[in-house]
Amino acid sequence: MLNAKSENQPKSSLLGDFLGRLMKTAAAKIGVVLLVFIVLACFIGPLLSPYEKNSIELTNMFARPSAEHWFGCDALGRDILTRLLYGGRYSLILGLTTAAISSIVAILIGCSAGYFGGATETLIMRFMDVWSSLPAMLLAIMVSAVLGAGFFATVFALTVGGIAGGVRMTRGQILAERKKEYIEAAESINCSKLSIMFKHLLPNVVQPMIIIATMSIGATIMMAAGLSYIGLGIQPPTPEWGAMLADGRAYIRLYPHMITFPGIAIALTVLAVNLIGDGLRDVLDPKLRD
Amino acid sequence: MSDAPLIQVKNLKMYFKVPSGLNHAVDDVSFTIERGETLGVVGESGCGKSTLGRTIIRLLEATDGQVFLEGKDITHVKGSLLRKAREKMQIVFQDPYSSLNPRLRIDQTIMEPLHNSKRFGSRDAIKESANELMELVGIDERLRMSYPHELDGGRRQRVGIARALALQPDFICCDEPVSALDVSIQAQVLNLLMDLQEKLGLAFMFVTHDLSVVRHLSNNILVMYLGQVVEKAPTKVLFTEQLHPYTKALLSAIPSVDIHTPMRRIKLRGEITSSINPEPGCRFAARCTYAKEECLQPQELVEESPNHFVACCRAKQINGL
Amino acid sequence: MSEEKIYLDIKDLEVVYSQAKKTVRAVNRVSLQLVKGKTLGLVGETGAGKTTIAKSILRILPNPQAKVLGGQIFLDGEDLFKKSEDAMYDVRGTKVAMVFQDPMTALNPLMTVGDQILEVLMLHNDYNNTEGLKKAGEMLETVGIPAERCSEYPHQFSGGMKQRVVIAMALACNPELLLADEPTTALDVTIQAQVLDLINELKKSYNTSMILITHDLGVVAETCDDVAVIYAGKIVESGSKEDVFDHTAHPYTLGLFGSLPSAAVGEKRLHPIGGMPPDPTNLPPGCAFWPRCPYATEECKEEIEFIKLAPGHFCRCIHSDKAHKALRRKE
Numbered sequence: 001m002l003n004a005k006s007e008n009q010p011k012s013s014l015l016g017d018f019l020g021r022l023m024k025t026a027a028a029k030i031g032v033v034l035l036v037f038i039v040l041a042c043f044i045g046p047l048l049s050p051y052e053k054n055s056i057e058l059t060n061m062f063a064r065p066s067a068e069h070w071f072g073c074d075a076l077g078r079d080i081l082t083r084l085l086y087g088g089r090y091s092l093i094l095g096l097t098t099a100a101i102s103s104i105v106a107i108l109i110g111c112s113a114g115y116f117g118g119a120t121e122t123l124i125m126r127f128m129d130v131w132s133s134l135p136a137m138l139l140a141i142m143v144s145a146v147l148g149a150g151f152f153a154t155v156f157a158l159t160v161g162g163i164a165g166g167v168r169m170t171r172g173q174i175l176a177e178r179k180k181e182y183i184e185a186a187e188s189i190n191c192s193k194l195s196i197m198f199k200h201l202l203p204n205v206v207q208p209m210i211i212i213a214t215m216s217i218g219a220t221i222m223m224a225a226g227l228s229y230i231g232l233g234i235q236p237p238t239p240e241w242g243a244m245l246a247d248g249r250a251y252i253r254l255y256p257h258m259i260t261f262p263g264i265a266i267a268l269t270v271l272a273v274n275l276i277g278d279g280l281r282d283v284l285d286p287k288l289r290d
Numbered sequence: 291m292s293d294a295p296l297i298q299v300k301n302l303k304m305y306f307k308v309p310s311g312l313n314h315a316v317d318d319v320s321f322t323i324e325r326g327e328t329l330g331v332v333g334e335s336g337c338g339k340s341t342l343g344r345t346i347i348r349l350l351e352a353t354d355g356q357v358f359l360e361g362k363d364i365t366h367v368k369g370s371l372l373r374k375a376r377e378k379m380q381i382v383f384q385d386p387y388s389s390l391n392p393r394l395r396i397d398q399t400i401m402e403p404l405h406n407s408k409r410f411g412s413r414d415a416i417k418e419s420a421n422e423l424m425e426l427v428g429i430d431e432r433l434r435m436s437y438p439h440e441l442d443g444g445r446r447q448r449v450g451i452a453r454a455l456a457l458q459p460d461f462i463c464c465d466e467p468v469s470a471l472d473v474s475i476q477a478q479v480l481n482l483l484m485d486l487q488e489k490l491g492l493a494f495m496f497v498t499h500d501l502s503v504v505r506h507l508s509n510n511i512l513v514m515y516l517g518q519v520v521e522k523a524p525t526k527v528l529f530t531e532q533l534h535p536y537t538k539a540l541l542s543a544i545p546s547v548d549i550h551t552p553m554r555r556i557k558l559r560g561e562i563t564s565s566i567n568p569e570p571g572c573r574f575a576a577r578c579t580y581a582k583e584e585c586l587q588p589q590e591l592v593e594e595s596p597n598h599f600v601a602c603c604r605a606k607q608i609n610g611l
Numbered sequence: 612m613s614e615e616k617i618y619l620d621i622k623d624l625e626v627v628y629s630q631a632k633k634t635v636r637a638v639n640r641v642s643l644q645l646v647k648g649k650t651l652g653l654v655g656e657t658g659a660g661k662t663t664i665a666k667s668i669l670r671i672l673p674n675p676q677a678k679v680l681g682g683q684i685f686l687d688g689e690d691l692f693k694k695s696e697d698a699m700y701d702v703r704g705t706k707v708a709m710v711f712q713d714p715m716t717a718l719n720p721l722m723t724v725g726d727q728i729l730e731v732l733m734l735h736n737d738y739n740n741t742e743g744l745k746k747a748g749e750m751l752e753t754v755g756i757p758a759e760r761c762s763e764y765p766h767q768f769s770g771g772m773k774q775r776v777v778i779a780m781a782l783a784c785n786p787e788l789l790l791a792d793e794p795t796t797a798l799d800v801t802i803q804a805q806v807l808d809l810i811n812e813l814k815k816s817y818n819t820s821m822i823l824i825t826h827d828l829g830v831v832a833e834t835c836d837d838v839a840v841i842y843a844g845k846i847v848e849s850g851s852k853e854d855v856f857d858h859t860a861h862p863y864t865l866g867l868f869g870s871l872p873s874a875a876v877g878e879k880r881l882h883p884i885g886g887m888p889p890d891p892t893n894l895p896p897g898c899a900f901w902p903r904c905p906y907a908t909e910e911c912k913e914e915i916e917f918i919k920l921a922p923g924h925f926c927r928c929i930h931s932d933k934a935h936k937a938l939r940r941k942e
Contacts, residue, residue: 476870477884481883561769
């Protein structure tokens with residue numbers, strides 16, 4: 001009997017496979033490039049700027065964009081571009097931190113609800129029902145008003161808003177996954193309940209959460225901007241995009257450059273993050289594969 | 291007690307609450323399995339064979355009745371007693387695609403029970419054991435670090451078998467282990483199971499709807515219909531002298547590859563109903579051509595000949611005994 | 612196959628699927644003939660190309676993943692590939708109908724069963740609503756379901772009854788050719804027996820020609836007149852049922868029969884076909900079965916043509932005589 005040539009089996013890890021496929025989608029490519037550019041600009045850019053973020057130069061009040069001040073100056077003569085780049089750091093870190101904390105908390109709560117079931121599940125889900133009856137922005141405003149200004153208070157306020165949706169989604173995923181045979185198998189080989197939840201269930205339901213978390217970064221940045229706009233959240237003189245928008249509000253007719261550039265910055269960042277989220281969705285949704 | 295059978299099931303009942311009432315998934319089932327034996331459990335949708343298997347190995351807790359492992363009652367044990375019992379009873383699942391965690395490599399899947407058990411030594415010893423197991427079930431060395439999605443159904447099923455063997459059980463419940471595989475691969479996996487049984491002295495409960503497979507592998511066969519046992523007999527006897535009308539219909543329904551012997555098919559009326567809120571009496575009566583008034587009474591499993599049990603009050607008349 | 616009228620004639624059909632960078636050669640120059648009124652069993656395992664052939668006849672292959680690279684399909688003398696999409700519209704349902712494998716997903720859960728049969732009827736006939744519904748009820752009766760159940764939804768039927776509804780839909784317009792793709796695989800054995808009997812009866816009363824796709828040789832034995840065995844997109848053996856069952860020639864077909872538990876009665880171990888099914892993106896050269904074949908030689912790596920063993924019985928193997936001798940010795 002003739003022997004066939006041995007087949008070459010590729011040993012791809014799921015992560016490597018996943019990243020490879022992600023970068024093939026047009027959306028992800030554009031999103032990643034854009035985001036990398038924004039991140040580099042915000043973290044390295046300020047070091048290259050000849051201006052300080054808070055240095056007031058009253059001679060330059062409302063200066064329009066010029067060769068010296070590419071994006072012009074604000075009401076106190078501060079260089080808008082420099083403040084924009086510094087401000088980007090806050091927005092990006094806010095967005096990322098909030099999305100991360102919010103997702104982790106949502107996943108843990110959702111997992112517990114889905115896996116343990118019974119009274120635990122009912123309690124958690126009814127609580128979430130109440131929670132989600134309040135609009136996220138209102139919740140954020142409430143918490144922010146109570147806790148006052150500052151970075152961590154703002155993160156907390158923003159996190160609180162977005163949890164309910166994540167919990168519901170995770171629980172739904174867990175309910176579906178829990179019935180699969182590999183979970184029964186894990187029980188039959190004496191895995192502890194915690195081990196089943198963290199080693200078997202969680203990794204297999206985390207994918208949709210990643211998409212939601214990514215998409216929520218954009219919404220978070222906008223909510224943070226919203227909070228600053230109404231005087232909560234990050235306070236002056238900290239340059240935050242929303243606060244800069246608020247500052248420019250009164251001068252929209254005379255000195256539009258004061259809101260145009262912060263506005264564009266917010267829009268581009270949210271776009272980049274959403275494009276990456278789109279790419280993630282294309283890759284993680286099995287129905288769209290091949 | 292060394293002369294107690296390996297597995298003994300007494301009047302086992304497994305009922306589930308459903309929106310419309312109570313599902314009598316497994317209703318008063320009794321049998322024994324000795325070491326090294328295979329019990330085939332056959333039946334169609336809703337007969338409860340899969341539920342039965344899971345109740346015995348304690349993935350489910352019985353509503354009523356008892357399960358004995360080596361003479362000890364394990365029906366409601368918990369904690370470390372349950373863990374000890376589980377190590378002696380393992381399961382191979384039907385679907386090779388959903389019975390492996392897609393995020394773990396197959397060697398990790400096989401090592402997991404060994405880690406859980408704590409009696410298999412150091413990490414290195416465990417790795418060694420996993421390798422031996424993969425060797426035993428015939429997985430090529432170059433594939434031992436693969437992920438499930440890189441392997442075909444037959445190989446995945448071998449991984450499932452290796453995992454079931456890891457804890458060195460005495461009993462394995464095989465729940466339709468080859469139904470999801472291609473025909474040419476089924477025979478390979480069945481041979482593997484038989485070889486392992488001989489080598490390791492395993493007892494099997496082989497749950498399937500495929501009668502030709504079960505005929506080949508089993509010592510005894512249990513025929514189930516909507517949760518009840520309708521006939522129980524040694525394999526040869528069941529195939530040559532079936533007594534229950536359902537068993538007869540089931541056997542005659544199998545399409546035969548012998549094109550020259552005409553099929554004497556027993557036609558059944560109607561559809562398979564359900565085991566939810568069942569009426570007392572024989573659940574097959576609605577479809578049975580021999581049904582009479584007495585069939586509405588609860589049926590007993592009667593030993594019509596040595597080791598041959600039937601749950602049919604009309605068995606004698608139907609078969610001219 | 613005898614000299615009766617050839618209803619379906621497939622010549623050198625070649626279909627590929629493009630998947631990312633890989634090409635799956637699903638159907639590799641397949642030629643088949645179906646005599647009017649007869650049933651052809653198309654036997655093969657997963658990925659052999661059986662469903663692709665059926666979908667090619669109906670021209671419902673997924674576009675753009677699937678491409679027909681060559682070949683012709685003649686239905687009652689007409690070249691199906693030369694027809695426009697509008698013309699194919701008239702063919703589907705009226706001349707050719709298909710019953711798919713999974714009755715659970717073949718029916719629309721949001722429409723009543725009667726409406727679904729009605730939809731098929733109205734697409735190809737000029738009934739008004741009342742006439743149509745009456746005809747739908749009649750179709751249900753033909754498949755053994757009371758006509759009153761027209762107003763029920765699919766979830767109210769069991770698996771076997773759903774499959775009967777699907778058959779009723781397929782036969783609603785009295786097609787000349789029925790393509791049944793594993794119609795009973797998902798059903799319980801006693802229900803399978805009922806559905807196969809039903810198919811046989813309907814076939815006789817409507818004189819429908821049929822292609823029955825299956826992997827189950829028992830089902831073929833009960834329902835088919837002629838058989839074609841397909842492996843890796845190529846027909847490896849074809850002939851009448853008696854030819855293929857009693858005078859099995861190709862090593863793969865022999866392997867299929869041999870791996871059945873009924874072939875090992877009295878013995879301990881079964882006799883599987885060794886090795887693994889081929890990778891459709893990377894088929895072995897020549898006869899795709901040679902890596903698993905106990906009789907393979909170097910010549911098997913070349914393209915093998917059909918060899919005529921007897922009138923109507925063809926085999927794509929140069930060693931079928933060796934294989935046959937080995938079988939005799941075993942008996």
